[in-house]
Amino acid sequence: xxxxxxAFAVLRGGKSEARAGCRVGITRKNFGRxxxxxAVDVSRFEGVPMAPPxxxxxxSEAFKAxxxxxxxxxxxxxYRTEELQPYVLNVVKKAETLxxxxxxxxxxxxxxxxxxxxKATAExxxxxxxxxxxxxxxxTLQSLSGTGSLRLAAAFIQRYFxxxxxxxxxxxxxxxxxxxxxxxxxxxxxxxxxxKTVGLDFEGMIADIQAAPDGSFxxxxxxAHNPTGIDPTPEQWEKIADVIQEKKHMxxxxxxxxxxxxxxxxxxxxxxxxxxxxGLEVFVAQSYSKNLxxxxxxxxxxxxxxxxxxxxxxxxxxxxxxxxxxxxxPPIHGARIVANVVGDPTMFGEWKQxxxxxAGRIKNVRQKLYDSLSAKDKSGKDWSFILRQxxxxxYTGLNKTQSDNMTDKWHIYMTKDGRISLAGLSLAKCEYLAxxxxxxxxxxxxxxx
Ligand code: PLA
Numbered sequence: 001x002x003x004x005x006x007a008f009a010v011l012r013g014g015k016s017e018a019r020a021g022c023r024v025g026i027t028r029k030n031f032g033r034x035x036x037x038x039a040v041d042v043s044r045f046e047g048v049p050m051a052p053p054x055x056x057x058x059x060s061e062a063f064k065a066x067x068x069x070x071x072x073x074x075x076x077x078x079y080r081t082e083e084l085q086p087y088v089l090n091v092v093k094k095a096e097t098l099x100x101x102x103x104x105x106x107x108x109x110x111x112x113x114x115x116x117x118x119k120a121t122a123e124x125x126x127x128x129x130x131x132x133x134x135x136x137x138x139x140t141l142q143s144l145s146g147t148g149s150l151r152l153a154a155a156f157i158q159r160y161f162x163x164x165x166x167x168x169x170x171x172x173x174x175x176x177x178x179x180x181x182x183x184x185x186x187x188x189x190x191x192x193x194x195x196k197t198v199g200l201d202f203e204g205m206i207a208d209i210q211a212a213p214d215g216s217f218x219x220x221x222x223x224a225h226n227p228t229g230i231d232p233t234p235e236q237w238e239k240i241a242d243v244i245q246e247k248k249h250m251x252x253x254x255x256x257x258x259x260x261x262x263x264x265x266x267x268x269x270x271x272x273x274x275x276x277x278x279g280l281e282v283f284v285a286q287s288y289s290k291n292l293x294x295x296x297x298x299x300x301x302x303x304x305x306x307x308x309x310x311x312x313x314x315x316x317x318x319x320x321x322x323x324x325x326x327x328x329x330p331p332i333h334g335a336r337i338v339a340n341v342v343g344d345p346t347m348f349g350e351w352k353q354x355x356x357x358x359a360g361r362i363k364n365v366r367q368k369l370y371d372s373l374s375a376k377d378k379s380g381k382d383w384s385f386i387l388r389q390x391x392x393x394x395y396t397g398l399n400k401t402q403s404d405n406m407t408d409k410w411h412i413y414m415t416k417d418g419r420i421s422l423a424g425l426s427l428a429k430c431e432y433l434a435x436x437x438x439x440x441x442x443x444x445x446x447x448x449x
Contacts, residue, residue, distance in 0.1 A: 055174050055415055063413040071411040072429055074420040077226070077392045079293060079358055082426045087358070089293050091350045095340040104336065109329045111320040113142020113301070116339035121286055121301045124342055125255065125269055132276055136309035139316035141302050141323065142330045146256045146287030147175060149302040153252065153283050154183035155322045156315075157217060166217040166252070167209060169193075171417060173226045173254070176219065188212070193228045198385035198397060200230050206243055214248050222255035222284070223268040224391025227419035231261070231390055237271050241278055251275050252283040259291040261391045263359035265352065276305055288338055290392065291355055299334030358423075362392060365425045369394070372434035379442065392423045396437060402444035410436035 053061060059075030072084075081087050112118065118140040122133055132138055143149040157164060166185055168176050169192035180187045190212075191204030209218055220240070225231055232240060244251050253272050259265040275282050287300040302319065306312040323329070341347045366386060373383040386394050398406065398418035406412040412433065414420045425433060 055417075059413050059415060062407075066411055066413070068411045070432070072413065072424070072433065074412060074414045074422075074424045074433075077290065077421045077423060078295060079290065079362075079392075079423040080426070082361065082428070084424070084426050084429075087293055089351065089354050091341055091347050091354060092292060092294070092337055094347060094350075095337045098340060099333075099336050106332065109142070109332050109335070111324050111329050112140075112316065113330045114332060114335035114339060116343060117142050117299075117335035118301065120339050120342035122303055124265060125258070125272060125284060125286060125303060126276060126305075127266065127269070127273060130273070130276065132305055137306050137312050139304040139306060139312040139319060141316065141319045142335055143300055143302050143323065144327060144330060145289055145298040145300040146254065146285055147179070147300075148298065148327070148330075149285035149287070149300045150176070150179050150254060151183065152319060152322055152326070153285060153302050153304075154179050154185050155326070156319060158183050158185050159322070160318070161215075161217070164215060164217055164250075165213070166219055167212050167249075168219045169205075169221070169225070171227060172219070172221075173256075174415075174417075176254075190218075192225070193230065193395070195397065198395075199388070200232060200236070202232070202236055202239075206239060209240070209243050209249065210247065212247065212249065215250070216247070217250045217252045217283070218244055219252045219254060220271070222253045222258065222271050224257040224261035224393075226256070226391070227393055227415070227417055228395045229389030229391050229393050230395075232271075234270070234274075237274055241275055241280075244275075245278065245280060250283065251280060252285075254285050256285075256287040257290055257391055258286070259352070259355045260359055260362075263356040265291075265355075279307075281305055281307055288334065292338060292341065292351070294334045294337065297334030297337070298331060299338060362422050365422050365427055365430060366394065368427050368430040369422070369425070369433060372430045373437060376431075376434050377438045377441075381441070392421055394420050394422055396420055396441075398437070398440055398444070402440040405440040405444035406436050409439070412436050 052058075056076055060073060063071060063073040063075065079087055121142070122138055122140045126133055126138070141152070143152050157166065166180055166187040167190045168180075168187050170189035171193060177187065190208035191201045194201035194204070212218075221231075223231055241251075243249075253275075255269070255272060258268045261268045272282065272284055282305040284303045284305070285300065286303065288297070289295045289300070304312070304315050304319070306315055341351050366389075370383055370386045373386070377383065385397075389395060396418045400416045403414055403416045403418055406414055410432075420433075
């Protein structure tokens with residue numbers, strides 16, 4: 001703004017007949033050297049290059065442009081019905097009806113968000129009886145879904161831990177790197193996925209967390225690791241906690257799928273609760289995009305478990321200070337939905353049932369895909385890794401060329417790391433998908449992993 005105002009001032013001081021605010025038609029002749037940058041028909045944005053499409057959300061754009069009837073969008077992790085239609089949970093519709101009846105207003109929320117939401121979300125995550133809540137040791141701020149909550153925490157890390165780096169799993173959700181890059185927080189990767197076993201490289205993970213400088217932040221997926229679908233076992237979580245504790249690292253959980261991995265809200269929060277039980281200070285970002293299907297409502301939270309209530313108050317005050325100039329205060333609609341659903345025992349029960357149904361449908365297509373692959377593929381390849389993965393996704397092991405073959409030849413849209421969203425798959429499409437995977441795996445030009 002400042003620089004364009006300055007250029008404008010020079011313009012007006014020129015000796016031409018140029019009108020205020022009109023930059024078209026200004027010639028070099030009239031304005032000399034100063035006006036070169038404002039030459040005829042040259043945009044002030046010449047230096048802005050085209051950004052590449054987003055590796056996940058860009059897939060949906062490409063899908064929309066495809067006119068083939070066979071097309072299938074397994075890119076973004078968004079739940080679809082068996083008819084492949086988006087799904088609004090009944091319990092969400094019920095909460096919205098109630099909200100309309102109450103005639104609630106649209107005034108600004110406080111910077112920290114809706115109090116009833118913050119209470120409900122922390123209870124859901126840590127368990128209502130958790131002593132950390134009773135002791136007031138958790139700073140909870142409603143923020144802009146999982147992404148916004150992660151971004152706010154990243155800004156906090158950048159401001160108060162400028163020397164620290166964040167360790168992220170290899171691979172991880174693509175946007176994690178963008179979030180820390182944009183917040184200017186240095187990061188490095190720890191080993192996670194082992195292509196040989198199509199499982200967890202637990203030794204590598206522990207070694208890398210051990211080797212990181214003391215006091216690093218360790219980003220962990222609370223459940224249903226994205227993109228691999230591979231989670232540590234409860235015993236492995238204990239060992240991860242041991243190393244993090246030893247190294248005085250700060251655990252930083254991203255919980256985007258609570259209830260979606262196992263169908264149980266408590267089971268999916270058990271990794272986070274284990275760290276909290278040990279008395280550690282912990283960051284947790286939460287999202288309601290998937291488990292309540294509130295994708296576009298942008299509802300989630302950042303929670304920071306602190307050693308004392310006094311520390312929690314200070315941390316919260318600084319999170320608010322960071323949020324205010326970024327987006328001022330969060331949206332109210334989704335917050336009310338969550339607060340109503342979680343706060344009402346009947347609706348809470350109905351939600352759990354619908355979540356189990358969603359998680360169940362994904363498990364069914366996972367099984368059917370495995371059955372179809374095993375029946376159709378005569379090469380003897382073992383596809384059972386698909387059954388060992390958990391959550392919305394399957395990490396197929398297809399490389400970029402093979403993934404391109406899936407899209408170019410079979411009209412199946414997926415991310416180029418070989419991830420497919422099973423939440424976008426129907427039982428009816430499993431056989432077609434199996435044919436496409438088998439063809440891409442064996443004939444897809446790339447080197448099969
Ligand atoms: N964290 C993880 C691990 C995620 O997978 C996602 C969403 C988020 C946070 C953020 O979700 P939110 O901001 O909507 O709350 N990942 C999706 C969508 C489902 C995306 O890329 O934005 C995915 O397809 O990977």
